[in-house]
Amino acid sequence: MIPAIIDCDPGTDDAIALFLALAMMEVRLVTVSGGNVPLARTLANARALVGMTGQAVPVVAGAAHPLIGAHRDEAAVHGADGLGGVVLPEGPPATPGIAADAIRAVLRDAAPRSVHAIALAPSANLALALATEPALAGRLASISVMAGAWGEGNWTPSAEYNAAMDPEALAMLLAVDAPVTLVTLDLTAQALVTPARLAALPRTGVCARAAAAILGAVPPSRRFSGRGFALHDPCAVAAVLEPGLFGFRDAAVRVDSGDGAARGRTHIDRWGRTGATPNVLLAEALDADGFFAMLGQALSQLP
Numbered sequence: 468m469i470p471a472i473i474d475c476d477p478g479t480d481d482a483i484a485l486f487l488a489l490a491m492m493e494v495r496l497v498t499v500s501g502g503n504v505p506l507a508r509t510l511a512n513a514r515a516l517v518g519m520t521g522q523a524v525p526v527v528a529g530a531a532h533p534l535i536g537a538h539r540d541e542a543a544v545h546g547a548d549g550l551g552g553v554v555l556p557e558g559p560p561a562t563p564g565i566a567a568d569a570i571r572a573v574l575r576d577a578a579p580r581s582v583h584a585i586a587l588a589p590s591a592n593l594a595l596a597l598a599t600e601p602a603l604a605g606r607l608a609s610i611s612v613m614a615g616a617w618g619e620g621n622w623t624p625s626a627e628y629n630a631a632m633d634p635e636a637l638a639m640l641l642a643v644d645a646p647v648t649l650v651t652l653d654l655t656a657q658a659l660v661t662p663a664r665l666a667a668l669p670r671t672g673v674c675a676r677a678a679a680a681i682l683g684a685v686p687p688s689r690r691f692s693g694r695g696f697a698l699h700d701p702c703a704v705a706a707v708l709e710p711g712l713f714g715f716r717d718a719a720v721r722v723d724s725g726d727g728a729a730r731g732r733t734h735i736d737r738w739g740r741t742g743a744t745p746n747v748l749l750a751e752a753l754d755a756d757g758f759f760a761m762l763g764q765a766l767s768q769l770p
């Protein structure tokens with residue numbers, strides 16, 4: 468199985484991403500930051516989700532707020548508890564320590580280019596880990612990041628939430644000496660959870676039933692005229708698990724970290740117009756039916 472570190476802020480879509488990764492990957496570490504809801508809540512949710520799978524994966528707390536500025540949540544989308552009001556069994560305690568140290572410890576023990584880091588939240592934990600020991604980037608097979616957009620944002624008209632919350636950390640992550648795969652809002656818009664797709668997901672065990680309840684609690688998005696909502700974070704897991712489901716292109720990406728209206732905007736040069744050297748593998752197209760089939764298969768494998 469593919470070794471992975473998952474950095475997340477559950478979060479309804481993070482919850483599904485965690486289940487997908489725990490079913491199909493060798494998850495060595497889950498790190499958590501404040502994001503969709505405050506850190507105390509994202510940590511409790513991550514502990515609960517990992518606990519439900521019965522796996523003894525360490526869950527370690529990290530950044531409560533971005534590198535610069537205050538924490539701002541997305542409770543309007545994810546609910547005050549981050550999981551749309553779905554109550555999960557209390558998970559095992561968090562592993563003591565802080566996320567950046569735990570990430571470095573996992574990478575120090577790893578072979579060169581062997582572990583995939585999957586970034587599903589504002590990026591401070593991974594950025595701090597790799598900024599303080601840059602040589603450990605050589606242990607990463609890739610960093611798969613859910614952040615940004617080449618089109619419209621979802622936090623501001625310009626910026627996607629993870630990028631908008633911590634543009635400095637995202638810029639640091641994009642500069643790390645490891646292959647970066649970027650999964651943006653434009654890609655996740657293709658992973659639309661419609662009533663038909665939700666109904667087709669399995670209800671076989673406690674995890675699958677919890678996943679269905681969590682997805683059932685997400686309000687349909689105005690962006691898709693009520694047809695459903697985009698399942699963001701699992702796409703960044705799927706890009707590592709099943710790259711054949713995606714169409715990719717090399718692209719040059721720069722993050723706007725100014726103080727203006729475009730703060731957090733990812734300027735994505737898909738067509739080589741700037742002459743900048745490509746720094747990411749950009750996920751552009753998704754086989755959505757294949758993606759939901761894989762998700763269903765993963766959920767049916769969990770307890």
Ligand code: BDR
Pocket residue numbers: 478479480481503541544587588613621627628629699700
């Ligand atoms: C991203 O922000 C959060 O709301 C989601 O969990 C996802 O990581 C999408 O913009």
Ligand code: CA
Pocket residue numbers: 475476477478480481502503587588700
């Ligand atoms: Ca997230």
